[in-house]
Each structure stands twice: as structure tokens, then as C-alpha cells.
Amino acid sequence: MSGFADIIKMINRANDVAIYCHTNPDGDALGSMLALAFALEKKGKKVKAYCDTSISKRNAKFLGSERISAPDSVAHELGISVDSSDLDRLGNCVKSFLSCKSQIAIDHHKSFKRFTEICYVDKDACACAQIIFSLLKEMKLIDKTVAQLLFGGIVTDSGCFAYPSVTPKTHEIAAELMELGFDAADVIYDTFRSTSKARFDLKRRVLQNAKFFSEDKIAVIVFTAEDFKATGTSAVDTEGIINELIDVETVKVAYALSQVGDKNYKLSVRSKNPVDASEIAGLFGGGGHMNAAGCRVNGYLEDILERIVKIANDRI
Ligand SMILES: [Mn+2]
Known part of the structure; x- marks a missing residue:
């Protein structure tokens, strides 16, 4: 496993980044992926967000979800996989991910099976968005949009702060994100409570x-x-x-x-x-x-x- 320093170095070096999440994405996969996409774009990178499944109406509430697409055939400079416990979970994105010149995996699953040399796994994080928060905080890239996306990810994977995986750290992160001023009750309604x-x-x-x-x-x-x-x-x-x-x-x-x-x-x-x-x-x-x-x-x-x-x- 690698530290954030290695990951930040790789991100800084790449101009063209593709972010991947697992098939049938949940709110954590989407929140993590889109937060990272917006943040890296702010840093001047060219960013793609790939998933092999079309986005459900409910998940379309995640800011920027319309930019998610099936992978194109371009070999990107850096591929980052979020919330995926193994390579197979990327589904039809596997080929595209492996074609990137270098790869990073960021995940929080207990069952994580290493599939990249550089990876960051925190099995105690209740959501992958919690890890993305720490990474982007270190890179000083958290703004209101990024915060709202990460909050949505944490809300969905924590059952709205109800699962045993929730720790004091989860609440601390949520509080820090809320300080950025998005409407938390609206995000909870859109990502967790509302249904078609x-x-x-x-x-x-x-x-x-x-x-x-x-x-x-x-x-x-x-x-x-x-x-x-x-x-x-x-x-x-x-x-x-x-x-x-x-x-x-x-x-x-x-x-x-x-x-x-x-x-x-x-x-x-x-x-x-x-x-x-x-x-x-x-x-x-x-x-x-x-x-x-x-x-x-x-x-x-x-x-x-x-x-x-x-x-x-x-x-x-
Ligand atoms: Mn997750």
C-alpha cells in the first residue's frame, strides 16, 4: 500500500486523468468519482469519468453525473479507480483502466484484492468518499461542489450515519464538509430518501x-x-x-x-x-x-x- 504522497506525485505529473468506478455505481462510487473529477479539473487536468452502467434517475442528482460515460478507446495517462474492491468490479471498464499508462486504486472494502501497484486502502473508512476527502484536503482542493459530492457519498454508504462503520471521524468529516455551505438536508433527501x-x-x-x-x-x-x-x-x-x-x-x-x-x-x-x-x-x-x-x-x-x-x- 502507498501513502498519499506517492498518489499526489502521480496526480501532479499527469495531465490527462481517467477516473473509474464499479459497475452499478452507488452514491459512494459516484460521489467519490465526481468529487475527484471536479477537484482535478480545478487543478488544470483534463479529466474523464468512466462507468460501464448508465446512471439511474436517483443517482443523476449527483452534480456532474451527466459527464459520466462508458470508456472511449483512448489510452489515458493516469487511471484512478475509486470504490472498487477488485478489478472485475470495473466491469466493461477493465480494458480501458488497464490501458492507462499508470494506475491507482483507492478503496475501503474489507474484501479489497490488490490490482494496482499503487493503491490506498482504508478498511476502517465507512465510505470511499471519506478517503477522497483526506486526499483532496491534503491537496487543498475542497470547494463547495466537491464537498457536496463527498457528503452525498458518505451519506449513502453510511446509511445516513446509521451503520456500525460510522466513526467519530465520519462525523468530523461531515461537519467539515457542511461548513462549505451546501444544503445538507437537500443532499440527504436527493441521495438517500427520495425515490421514483x-x-x-x-x-x-x-x-x-x-x-x-x-x-x-x-x-x-x-x-x-x-x-x-x-x-x-x-x-x-x-x-x-x-x-x-x-x-x-x-x-x-x-x-x-x-x-x-x-x-x-x-x-x-x-x-x-x-x-x-x-x-x-x-x-x-x-x-x-x-x-x-x-x-x-x-x-x-x-x-x-x-x-x-x-x-x-x-x-x-
Ligand atoms: Mn463504498
Whole structure:
């Protein structure tokens, strides 16, 4: 692992920087990426922001989200990956990232697998935006726009300051950012609370069919292709709905299966301590954090359900 000094040196040397985040970006990925983009532009760099997924309506509230695009075929001078725990998470951006003359990875996932020589990983940071804050503070590049983006990133990854990953440092950073004068309540509404009517319909439909197991300690919801079609939504709209399950008092492990293709699902895992969500996701080649993680699972829905319920049962 490298310190900020190495990273700042590399940034200072490059004129043409491409910033990358993971596929299906969440608020932390977008806030981190766009804050860094605006800041480096202020420093006179030519900056691109790349992601392989189109931005959801909700995430379009992040300032500058319209500038995010799929990568072009240009080999950039410096590639910076934010909030991505491994190379595969960059999805269709992998080739572009690897084609950059030099690379940096900045991340906070417990399951981080090193994929660049120069990387900065702080597994105690509740959001990648928290690390970007420290980096940009050292570079003296935090203005109101950057602050608002970083705040949005922290809000989404911390469950609005509610998850166990939140530390006094998180609040200190949030307070420092708020001093720059954006409307924090507006950012929280836009990035955390607000929902489209279509997403509300999806939520209502899927929660109605939530299944509970083992004396209500395990809960599962499934987003099928049919649910998406009926409500005019897509996988990006599932973000956060799983929290309704883990908020049930008795629930220790919550799962959300989201259909990607025929016999192909994205599995999100939420847990309460001491159950380790990233360990469960790791069984399927995925990863994440202690209380929130994800992976891909293949198979018939009934078989997957049986398997994941058993896995949870062995751990509660
Ligand atoms: Mn994150």
C-alpha cells in the first residue's frame, strides 16, 4: 500500500486523468468519482469519468453525473479507480483502466484484492468518499461542489450515519464538509430518501412477497425480470430496498436476489453482528463489508434459496 504522497506525485505529473468506478455505481462510487473529477479539473487536468452502467434517475442528482460515460478507446495517462474492491468490479471498464499508462486504486472494502501497484486502502473508512476527502484536503482542493459530492457519498454508504462503520471521524468529516455551505438536508433527501414512483411500486410489489425463515431471523426478497418489467424499473432501482428486511427486529441475515438473466442472479447480503456479510458473499466469489456485501449466483431460484438460507442458518 502507498501513502498519499506517492498518489499526489502521480496526480501532479499527469495531465490527462481517467477516473473509474464499479459497475452499478452507488452514491459512494459516484460521489467519490465526481468529487475527484471536479477537484482535478480545478487543478488544470483534463479529466474523464468512466462507468460501464448508465446512471439511474436517483443517482443523476449527483452534480456532474451527466459527464459520466462508458470508456472511449483512448489510452489515458493516469487511471484512478475509486470504490472498487477488485478489478472485475470495473466491469466493461477493465480494458480501458488497464490501458492507462499508470494506475491507482483507492478503496475501503474489507474484501479489497490488490490490482494496482499503487493503491490506498482504508478498511476502517465507512465510505470511499471519506478517503477522497483526506486526499483532496491534503491537496487543498475542497470547494463547495466537491464537498457536496463527498457528503452525498458518505451519506449513502453510511446509511445516513446509521451503520456500525460510522466513526467519530465520519462525523468530523461531515461537519467539515457542511461548513462549505451546501444544503445538507437537500443532499440527504436527493441521495438517500427520495425515490421514483416506479421504484416505490417495485418496492411495494417485492416486499409483499418477502419470505422469512428460521423464526424470522432470515429474510429474503426476489426481484424477478417480471417485477422489473411490470414496474418499468431495472436492477439499479433495487438499491436500498433490502434495508427494509434487515430493519426487522428479529432479522439477522437479509438477502435480496435480483434477476440478471436466465438462472443468473445478483445476490445482496445484509447482516447484523456477529454475522459477516462479506464472508457469505465470499463463498460465491463476491465480497464487501462486514454488514453489507454482494456477489453473483447461478442456478435455479429454488436451489439458490435453499442454499443461501442454509448458509445463513449455519451462522445465526
Ligand atoms: Mn463504498
